[in-house]
Amino acid sequence: MRCVENRKMLGEIKEILSSLYYRNPAELEEKIREVLKAYGVKMDKIVVTGETRNLAIYFFYDNKVRIYTPFQKFEENPVLRKILPVKMLHKKFVVFSTIKKFEEFLSLPKVILINPYIIEKYPIPRLSLGVSILASYLRKYQKAQVLILDTQLGLKAVDIEKKIIQIRPDIIGVSCPHGQTPLVIKILDRIYRLKREKKWDGLVIIGNFIAASFPEYFLKRYPNILIARGEGENTMVDLIEFVKGKKKLEEISGIIAKYKNKILVTPVKPINMDDLPPPASDTVEKLAELRGxxxxxxxxxxxxxxxxxxxxxxxxxxxxxxxxxxxxxxxxxxxxxxxxxxxxxxxxxxxxxxxxxxxxxxxxxxxxxxxxxxxxxxxxxxxxxxxxxxxxxxxxxxxxxxxxxxxxxxxxxxxxxxxxxxxxxxxxxxxxxxxxxxxxxxxxxxxxxxxxxxxxxxxxxIMFDPLMSMQELIENILFLERxxxxxxxxxxxxxxxxxxxxxxxxxxxxxxxxxxxPLCTRVSYMLAQLEVLIGCNYIKLLKIAEKKYKKKLIIGKPDMRIGKIKVRYLNPKIGLLAKFSQEWIDRNFELMYAIKGLRKTARNNEERKLFELMKTHRKLSLDFIKSMVLIATKNKKLFKIPKIIKCHGYLEKFWNLMEKNSLKESLKKCLEIFLRIMEVEIVDKSSKLLQQREINDTKDERLKKAIQRWKIYNSSSKIIDE
Ligand code: SF4
Structure with missing residues (x-):
């Protein structure tokens, strides 16, 4: 009996894969090598491909290849059922004495997929679906060896650089979603520096909303970069074929690229949803630690x-x-x-x-x-x-x-x-x-x-939009109070x-x-403004309004970081209220995101406490906009002055604000009042709950850090001073 057929050893390999199936196949390969070593079995090469139940192991030795699929028959494996003879499909273990075909097929390009998230802004992580599904798709169809690098888990741009030098991937894919552009650019700059210094040379492809919305920017800044303009799965498969020399650039589906001094745009090849495997779970161990x-x-x-x-x-x-x-x-x-x-x-x-x-x-x-x-x-x-x-x-x-x-x-x-x-x-x-x-x-x-x-x-x-009237804003407030x-x-x-x-x-x-x-207690992001995102139909409404009111509403160039078009409000008073609302959101965003993130994995009493904090913040946000509308309209009959102002002893101060002439100054003071209330109602309460262990932080104390940053930022930085 060949050593590789040793049942005990195969049983041990299966056991390891059964408990570690969620890991990257490259790590599983290492584990299998350790088992073989323990049994004194030498191989020329081992390759582990596939994902979860589709895992397949290829043992190369003495000009032979043995294929083993521990969890299912060959017929259930989407790749093996195409390449193996029909009579073998009911098996899980087989040997071939011709290895060329398999060597060729298993010369898998290396792919690194990067998910950049600014953790200071989004402190609690979640499984990043985009890169995780791409990774598992490429593994399922045995197209590439894929490594996921996710900055949500604490990786920095410098760590990514080191990994690239160590792994030397053929392709690097970077996701460029809404709001993460500064980090994406930092990472891409490092990747291109490696290229210039000849420390790495491979293909770079970027995808997601910002990349697809601003292709010219990326094409100009990064030579030979490719932009994925739609669903990424088929694009990546085609790109791998391109790397292997089996496809031309213009045959890669769903890309934008510079090609023969022109911009090449190829059609997107849609994916059948049932062909998608579950997202790769390489990162779940770490996610569990970080309460992701x-x-x-x-x-x-x-x-x-x-x-x-x-x-x-x-x-x-x-x-x-x-x-x-x-x-x-x-x-x-x-x-x-x-x-x-x-x-x-x-x-x-x-x-x-x-x-x-x-x-x-x-x-x-x-x-x-x-x-x-x-x-x-x-x-x-x-x-x-x-x-x-x-x-x-x-x-x-x-x-x-x-x-x-x-x-x-x-x-x-x-x-x-x-x-x-x-x-x-x-x-x-x-x-x-x-x-x-x-x-x-x-x-x-x-x-x-x-x-x-x-x-x-x-x-x-979406509380505010640039074309709204004061009446509509009042209707929104009354609605959220229902x-x-x-x-x-x-x-x-x-x-x-x-x-x-x-x-x-x-x-x-x-x-x-x-x-x-009230309804406001269930609103995910209170006081949000309509972001006029590039490519949306709202731009047409703005253009119609520009003509009708003879006012310039679309101003400047689109903001690359978030893919937004810069706009002016038709009613400048509402524009000012929206601006102060945004200031309120920005100042509280990280802290509230952390609280919300922790609630996602909290149970029972802890969940209730965190939800109470969220509800308080949402009511406070509604009280803030109500107060600002009272100040802006000087109409005391519109709403009752929020009770919270009185409870915290700011009633007199607030009456004075209603009398003032400068709207901007009054709104500034109003924001200051609400930040002080926020400090007592949310910030101090969160600290206390943490101390009393009624709520638990992540292992690396992301809530505690968010509280500290809130205190520093809100005691030192000035409120809207252009
Ligand atoms: S079109 Fe409207 S309903 Fe559909 S995803 Fe976009 S916001 Fe939601």
Missing amino acids: ALTHEWNRGCFWQCTFCPRHHKPKCFKGMSPRVIISQLKYFNSIMNKFSKLSRHLYIADEETIGGVDESETKRLIKIAKGIIRNKIKISFDVYTRIDQIYNLKMPKKWHVNRIKMWHLLKEAGLARVFVGVESGSKTQLMRYGKGITPEQSVMAIRLLSCIGVGFRLGF DDALMKIINLKKCTFNDLFNLIHDKKLVEKNKLGD
């Missing part, structure tokens, strides 16, 4: 076109993964969560939209997913993204709504914890500008329906779905069953 959250993708694209949502780098229409594949991937996540008890058993389904339309076939698809989760006893909770009209649709009859409540209820039973839904505005006219196709009252109905069955909410809300949308959970043993639909339309029953929390 897990994310998953069920669908891509959206069937709508809101005016503020750029779609040029996204799939042109909605496409969903089949329930069968979703369930099998959820089982995978289940095994990961079982392995790392520190990970929260919660998944963020990071789709643009999860349902996919109003069609009954979509209702059935989601019901199938929910039933699959329940039948397979997968104990994972999850959040999804959806639109208001997927819950409450003005064009649909009662029967449709009853079917949808049934669907949402089943999803809830399966683990649905919250939906993220874009309410966006409490003003009808502003919603029309946003092209949302919904009304504020419709949002209230949708929120009532789902909260009645116990589904929680994260609301998207306490008749979030409902108590209704006992469904005593109430049919039909009754539930009637209940949300009955004023008395609503009054009796309302939870009492």
Whole structure:
């Protein structure tokens, strides 16, 4: 018997792979080498490819190759079933005496995928879906050896540089999402310095929103760089073929590149969702330590076109993964969560939209997913993204709504914890500008329906847009104060779905069953401004307004860091309120992001404490904008002065602000008052909760650092002084 056929040794290898299957195949290769060494078995070469259940090991020795797939037969492996003879497909172990074909096929290019995130701004990490899915896709189809470098986990640009020198990859892929451009540029500058110093020479490709929106910038700054302009999976596969000399540059799908003194733009090759494997989990061990959250993708694209949502780098229409594949991937996540008890058993389904339309076939698809989760006893909770009209649709009859409540209820039973839904505005006219196709009252109905069955909410809300009126701003404030949308959970043993639909339309029953929390407590980012992102349809509205009002609203060049167009507000007073609101957001962002991030993995009392802090901050934000509107309009009858001002002894000071002539000075003072209140209500309370161990920080104390930075920043830096 050949040594490599030693059953005991193979059993040991299988055992190692069974417990470490989530790791990078290169690390598994190392582990297998150690086992072989212990058994005194020498090999010319070992290659481990694939991902999770698709792992395949190739042992090369004496001009032979032995292939072993520990977890499944060859026929289930997407690559081996294509290259092996049919008669062998039922096996898991086979030997070939011709190695050339395999050597050629296994000369896998090395790929490094970089996920840059500025941790001072986004302190709590999450599984980075973009690079993780790309990595697992390339592994599944045995196209490359992939290493993920994620700065969320503490890596610095200098560490990335060292890794590049050590690994010498053929391709480096860098994700360039919204808000991370300074770090991306820092990393790219280092990569190109290595190129200039001839320490590394390979291909660089960048993708995601900023890269696809500003290709000229990157093409000019970095010679021979390639830009991925859509879904990256097929682009990367083509690029690997290019590196191997099997494809020409113009045959790589979905890129923008400089080619023969021209700009080459090639068509995007869409991916079939069912071909995607679960995201690579190389980083989960570290994520667990840092209290990071897990994310998953069920669908891509959206069937709508809101005016503020750029779609040029996204799939042109909605496409969903089949329930069968979703369930099998959820089982995978289940095994990961079982392995790392520190990970929260919660998944963020990071789709643009999860349902996919109003069609009954979509209702059935989601019901199938929910039933699959329940039948397979997968104990994972999850959040999804959806639109208001997927819950409450003005064009649909009662029967449709009853079917949808049934669907949402089943999803809830399966683990649905919250939906993220874009309410966006409490003003009808502003919603029309946003092209949302919904009304504020419709949002209230949708929120009532789902909260009645116990589904929680994260609301998207864009308080300001450059074309808004003061009346619309007031409507937004009044909407966010509404306490008749979030409902108590209704006992469904005593109430049919039909009754539930009637209940949300009955004023008395609503009054009796309302939870009492104002809507603002569920808004993810309070006081947000509409970011006029490059490529969105809102730009057309701005141009129409420019003509109509003979005012220049689009000013300067787009801001590369966030892909935004610089704009001026039509009503300068609102522009000023938006500016001070942004100052409030910026000053509190890191701290609130840390609190929110920790809540993602918190349980029971800790979760409640963190949520209380979030709710307090959101109410405070609403009180802040209310106070600013009072100052700006000098209309004391608009709203009551927020109680919190009185509670903290600032009432007299506030009255004085209402009398002042300089709006800017008054808003400045108002912001100062609210920052002091924030210090007492959130900052000091968070410190105390940390000290009392009622909330736990990450291993490297990211919340504590955020608190320290808040204190330093808000005691030293001046408030808006241009
Ligand atoms: S904002 Fe949401 S609903 Fe609107 S187009 Fe974008 S993804 Fe679709």
